[in-house]
Amino acid sequence: MTDEQKTTGTPGSEHWSTISRRGWVKALISIPVLGVFFYNYFRKRAADEAKRQAVMSELGVAESGPAIIANAVSQPPSRRIRVGIIGYGGEGESLVRHAGFAAPDWIEQARKNVAENPRDKQLETYLGQDDLNIALTAVCDVFDVRAERAIAASRIDVRPGGGGANPPAKRYRRYTDLLESGDVDAVIIATPDHWHSRMTVDAANAGIHVYCEKCMTRTEDEAHAVHRAVKDTGIVFQLGHQNRQSEAHNKAREVIAANILGPITLVESTTNRNSPWGAWVWDIHEQGNPQTIDWDQFEGPAPNKVPFSLERFFRWRCWFDYGTGLSGDLLSHEYDGVNQILQLGIPASCVASGGIYYFKDGRDVPDTFQAVYEYPDRDLTFVYSATLANGRDRGLVFMGHDASMQVGGSLSVQADYESTRYEQKIKDGLIDPSQAMFTYRPGFKGIDAVTSATERYFASRGLLYTYRGGRRMSAYHLLIAEWLDVIRNGGETSCNVDRGFEEAITCHMATRSYREHRRVTWDPATRRIV
Amino acid sequence: MHGTAKPYTGLQLGALVTLRLLIGWHFFYEGLAKLVNPYWTSAEYIDQASWLFSGVFKSIAASPGAVTFVDALNVWGLMAIGLGLIVGLLTRAATASGLVVLLLYYIVAPPFVALAYAMPTEGSYLVVNKVLIEAAAMFVLLVFPTGRLVGLDGLVFRKRQAGDAPAPAQA
Numbered sequence: 001m002t003d004e005q006k007t008t009g010t011p012g013s014e015h016w017s018t019i020s021r022r023g024w025v026k027a028l029i030s031i032p033v034l035g036v037f038f039y040n041y042f043r044k045r046a047a048d049e050a051k052r053q054a055v056m057s058e059l060g061v062a063e064s065g066p067a068i069i070a071n072a073v074s075q076p077p078s079r080r081i082r083v084g085i086i087g088y089g090g091e092g093e094s095l096v097r098h099a100g101f102a103a104p105d106w107i108e109q110a111r112k113n114v115a116e117n118p119r120d121k122q123l124e125t126y127l128g129q130d131d132l133n134i135a136l137t138a139v140c141d142v143f144d145v146r147a148e149r150a151i152a153a154s155r156i157d158v159r160p161g162g163g164g165a166n167p168p169a170k171r172y173r174r175y176t177d178l179l180e181s182g183d184v185d186a187v188i189i190a191t192p193d194h195w196h197s198r199m200t201v202d203a204a205n206a207g208i209h210v211y212c213e214k215c216m217t218r219t220e221d222e223a224h225a226v227h228r229a230v231k232d233t234g235i236v237f238q239l240g241h242q243n244r245q246s247e248a249h250n251k252a253r254e255v256i257a258a259n260i261l262g263p264i265t266l267v268e269s270t271t272n273r274n275s276p277w278g279a280w281v282w283d284i285h286e287q288g289n290p291q292t293i294d295w296d297q298f299e300g301p302a303p304n305k306v307p308f309s310l311e312r313f314f315r316w317r318c319w320f321d322y323g324t325g326l327s328g329d330l331l332s333h334e335y336d337g338v339n340q341i342l343q344l345g346i347p348a349s350c351v352a353s354g355g356i357y358y359f360k361d362g363r364d365v366p367d368t369f370q371a372v373y374e375y376p377d378r379d380l381t382f383v384y385s386a387t388l389a390n391g392r393d394r395g396l397v398f399m400g401h402d403a404s405m406q407v408g409g410s411l412s413v414q415a416d417y418e419s420t421r422y423e424q425k426i427k428d429g430l431i432d433p434s435q436a437m438f439t440y441r442p443g444f445k446g447i448d449a450v451t452s453a454t455e456r457y458f459a460s461r462g463l464l465y466t467y468r469g470g471r472r473m474s475a476y477h478l479l480i481a482e483w484l485d486v487i488r489n490g491g492e493t494s495c496n497v498d499r500g501f502e503e504a505i506t507c508h509m510a511t512r513s514y515r516e517h518r519r520v521t522w523d524p525a526t527r528r529i530v
Numbered sequence: 531m532h533g534t535a536k537p538y539t540g541l542q543l544g545a546l547v548t549l550r551l552l553i554g555w556h557f558f559y560e561g562l563a564k565l566v567n568p569y570w571t572s573a574e575y576i577d578q579a580s581w582l583f584s585g586v587f588k589s590i591a592a593s594p595g596a597v598t599f600v601d602a603l604n605v606w607g608l609m610a611i612g613l614g615l616i617v618g619l620l621t622r623a624a625t626a627s628g629l630v631v632l633l634l635y636y637i638v639a640p641p642f643v644a645l646a647y648a649m650p651t652e653g654s655y656l657v658v659n660k661v662l663i664e665a666a667a668m669f670v671l672l673v674f675p676t677g678r679l680v681g682l683d684g685l686v687f688r689k690r691q692a693g694d695a696p697a698p699a700q701a
Contacts, residue, residue, distance in 0.1 A: 019685065027684040033551050033616050037558065045566075119592030 054430045055437055058422075060258045079488055084138035084184035084208075086175045086199055088150040090282065091213055092141075092190030095240070096153055098476035099188070100160050101136050102126055103153040129477050131161030132484055137183045140172045142294040143313075145287050147171050174297065175199055179206045186236075186487060188480075189213060192316045193323040194302050197222030200237070204229040209236040211483050214336070215328030216497075216504040220512075220529050223504035230497040237497045238483035241336040242475035244494040245482070246466045248411045251440045252341045252398075260413055260438070261400025262421055264380050267342070269334035270394035271326065271386035279359050279367055279388040280317035280329075284310050311362070318363030324511045325365025326354075331384045332507050336495065337396060338382060339502060341407070346502050347373035347382065349521040350509035358389035371510035384510070403437070412436040505529065537679070546676045549667055550615050556664070557628060558612025565605045572604055573597045578647045579638045587638055607631060615671075618681010625672045632665035 019027075085096050093103060102110075110123040136154035141147040154169035172178035175195075179187070179202055186209035189199050197217045203210050210230070216239050217223045230237045243249050255261070273279065288310050295308045302321040306312065316322040317329055338344060354369035367388040374381055385394070398405040402419040406412050415422045415433045425431040466475045479495070486493050495503075505522065509529055513520045523530050538546065564570045576597075579587035590596040607627065614624030639647055640662075641655035651659070677683035 019688070023684065023688070026680050027618075027682055029680055030547070030551060030617055033555070034613075037555060037616070041559070041562065118589040121592070 051430050054425065058425065059260050059438065079133075081132075081134045081484055081487060082137040082183060082185045083134050084140065084169075084178050084187040085136065085150055086140045086178065086187055086189050087191035087195070087213075088139060088141045088146045089190065091240075092188065093146075093149070093153070095188050095190055095211070095213075095476060095480065096136060096150065097126060098129065098474050099134060099136070099480050100129060100132055100163060101153040101156055102158065103149050104156060105149075106153075107156070107158050125474055127158075127160050129160035129474065130481060131159065131163040132481055133163075134484065135166045136169045138172060138178045138181060138187075139169045140175045140178045142297045143285070143288065144292040145285060173294070176202060179203055179208060184208060186211070186484070190240075192298075193218040193328055194321065195300055197226050198301055200226045201229040204233040204235045204237075207233065207235065209483070209487050211238045211240065211480060212500075213240040214332045214503065215324060215507050216500040217508075218323060218328070220505065220508045223501055223508065224527075226504075227497055227501045236483060236487045236493060237500065238479065238486075238493040239336075239495040239497075239500040239503065240476075240479065241333060241340075241495045241499075241503070242479050243333060243337040244340055245473075245475045245478035246337075246409075248407055248409060248440065248466075249337055249340055251411050252405060252407045255405055255411070255413060255438070256341055256398075260403055261398055261405055262402030262416075262419065264342070264398055264400040266399040267338055267380060267382045267397070268394075268399065269331075269338060269382070269384050269396045271330040271334065271384075271388075272390055272392050272394055273388050274391035276359075280315050280363075281359070281361065282315050284314045288314065315363075318359075318361070318365055320364055320511075320515070323365075324507060325363075326367075326369040326386050326388070327352075327371070327507045327511045327514075330386060331369075331371060331510060332503055334384055334396065335382075335506050336499065336503050337407070339499065339506075340494075341398070342378075344375060344378065344382065344502075346505050346522050346524075347509065348376050349374045349519055350506075350513050351519045352510040352513040354386075354514060358387075366514065369510075369514070371513070373506070373509070411440040413438040538674070538676075542674075543676060543679060546671065546674050547680045550618075550621075550671050550676055553628070553664065553667060553671070554612045554615025554624075556612070557608050558616060561605050561608030561610075561612060564601075565609070570601070571597060572600050575635075576600065576638060580645050580647075581640055581642065582637050618677040618683050619686070621677025621681055621683050622672070622675055625668055625675070629665055629668040629672060632661055632668060636661045636665060 083099065085092055088096065093106070097103070097106065107123070110120070110126070113120040114123050136150075139147055139150040139154065141150060148171075151168050151171060155165050155167065157165035159165070170181070170183060172181065178184065187199075187203050189196055189203070189210060189212045191199065191213075193213075193215050196212055196215075197219075200210050200212055212226075217226055290308050293308075293313055295313070298313055299305055304321050306321075312319060312322070317325065323329065350371055350373050352369065352371040354366035356363060356366055357368045359367045369384075369386045371384045372381060373383075396407050398407070401416065402421040403413050403415045406414075414436050415426065415431045417426070417433045419426065419433070422431050422433075426433060431437050466473055466478065483493055485491070509520050509522065512529055520529050522528075573591045576587045577591035579591075590600055608631070611624045611628045611631065614620050615628070636659070639645075641651075641657060641659050643656070653660070678687055
């Protein structure tokens with residue numbers, strides 16, 4: 001400062017001219033550094049941009065911006081729809097909640113959770129749902145405790161979109177009474193799989209719209225019956241595959257449409273869970289007993305009648321009498337996701353194998369299960385590989401000659417080292433096969449809390465929630481909203497009965513192959529598994 | 531600032547200003563790179579907090595509103611601090627803020643024994659990492675200021691002093 005003091009003019013003078021040349025130099029000497037900075041910065045920007053443009057123009061797909069998804073509720077919900085629930089177990093409760101009716105004890109627990117862990121978003125997501133303008137008017141469950149909970153949910157006053165409380169739903173002991181009551185326009189069917197077909201057919205014949213949980217049916221014959229009934233009656237049918245609403249899945253369709261991967265020869269899908277809950281060892285309710293559970297009605301169309309069993313009632317997925325194990329529960333999701341992205345349809349053949357290797361608890365469905373499907377007309381193999389005793393995340397991968405695409409909650413595309421299409425760009429250093437050349441991360445910028453291992457599994461598959469305009473939305477809610485929208489305004493549900501038929505047949509091919517220890521094929525002429 | 535005598539030798543001043551410019555460059559580019567990256571968010575970094583105030587950090591990461599705010603603060607803060615250090619404007623404030631920012635980064639994810647992080651690091655660190663070293667360098671700049679010797683502060687503060695009070699104003 002001494003230099004400046006020497007040259008400072010009269011006290012009070014504010015003239016810049018009084019500053020010495022040396023003073024100016026010292027004040028401004030670092031400014032050129034900014035010039036160097038920006039010179040380098042813009043060079044880098046230009047290089048990066050040229051690289052990106054070269055890749056993007058080649059790919060023909062937008063890097064950012066949401067995949068084009070029709071808004072699930074395209075028009076204001078005008079007409080109030082009366083909905084019945086058949087089967088208010090874990091999944092049924094979840095669906096009803098995502099339709100806007102949470103059970104009071106769920107609300108209480110969610111409040112506690114959020115008080116303990118501010119990252120817990122369950123309550124916020126529930127309250128942030130759109131009010132779908134429906135009333136839950138009818139309930140059918142063979143277990144008294146669950147039926148009462150469903151009724152309590154139907155009159156809940158903590159509702160999304162500030163919707164007020166409704167009158168309580170009426171309980172029906174038999175689903176046929178519910179369908180004939182005149183109290184419902186539409187039903188959600190979330191019973192074990194062995195009931196899906198009969199209930200859907202009866203509902204369709206009564207002109208009642210159906211949202212049915214996967215797997216669409218337990219057997220091949222039932223799949224035909226459901227398909228026929230829905231087609232004949234023209235009811236609106238939605239199968240419960242939430243992936244249909246996932247942003248990443250819809251973006252994956254764009255990537256496929258742009259043929260970024262080149263010829264796809266192998267699609268690998270997987271399930272990896274490692275907890276009793278994930279292996280369907282669900283809680284046995286303390287109040288469950290022959291007095292509170294209508295066992296005869298639970299068994300219904302099950303092929304083998306057995307004495308009352310709490311295990312079979314509460315953990316029904318472990319037996320072929322009520323479902324198809326991994327096939328109908330999780331292969332169905334994986335297949336539908338792949339079918340959504342590739343429009344594969346029914347495979348030509350299937351070989352499946354596996355066994356009960358870890359959960360030797362009396363179940364008869366395998367806990368380790370692999371199915372290999374051939375699509376000769378598409379020149380590709382679809383592989384499903386699952387274990388319920390290891391949690392390693394193997395994801396869902398589409399393997400093309402030019403690139404691989406991994407799809408889950410997000411999406412990434414990685415060029416192949418030996419790609420023909422990208423050969424020059426790889427040589428030129430424009431594409432680096434060791435890194436994703438294209439990633440798509442839907443969602444708001446932030447971290448979501450998922451609480452259980454099974455939830456994490458579903459979240460990683462985009463089955464729990466997805467995003468619309470950066471807002472976290474339940475994929476269940478969006479799928480139900482779409483179903484209601486089609487009931488009101490016409491159109492086509494994203495997982496309609498044709499997709500459901502493909503899903504059911506594909507799963508049943510694996511089940512048949514596993515149980516009959518042989519390769520099965522699909523005869524498109526007779527539309528039968530042979 | 532440091533009496534009437536020259537506070538530093540030419541070499542000392544050169545070393546300090548070089549350090550200031552390098553850190554400024556780093557800060558400015560960190561901010562700018564985040565600004566132009568639509569996918570960047572501080573959420574993942576904040577979310578790995580596992581030491582002091584980790585509860586606060588984690589709840590910030592879980593709140594979209596808070597994350598947006600923290601992201602903007604990071605981007606513009608880093609750029610402002612970087613620019614301040616490069617051109618030597620409000621250097622003292624920039625240095626102090628930079629020190630606070632770096633210490634916050636450090637507190638979120640200190641490489642302590644028994645703390646593990648999901649995000650990979652590019653080197654091997656035990657207690658001391660590059661963030662801590664940059665913070666220490668920033669502390670040096672705070673203790674040995676150079677903004678008024680080399681930088682716009684020389685003009686700004688000189689001008690004010692020239693206008694406010696008779697010379698000798700420097701102290």
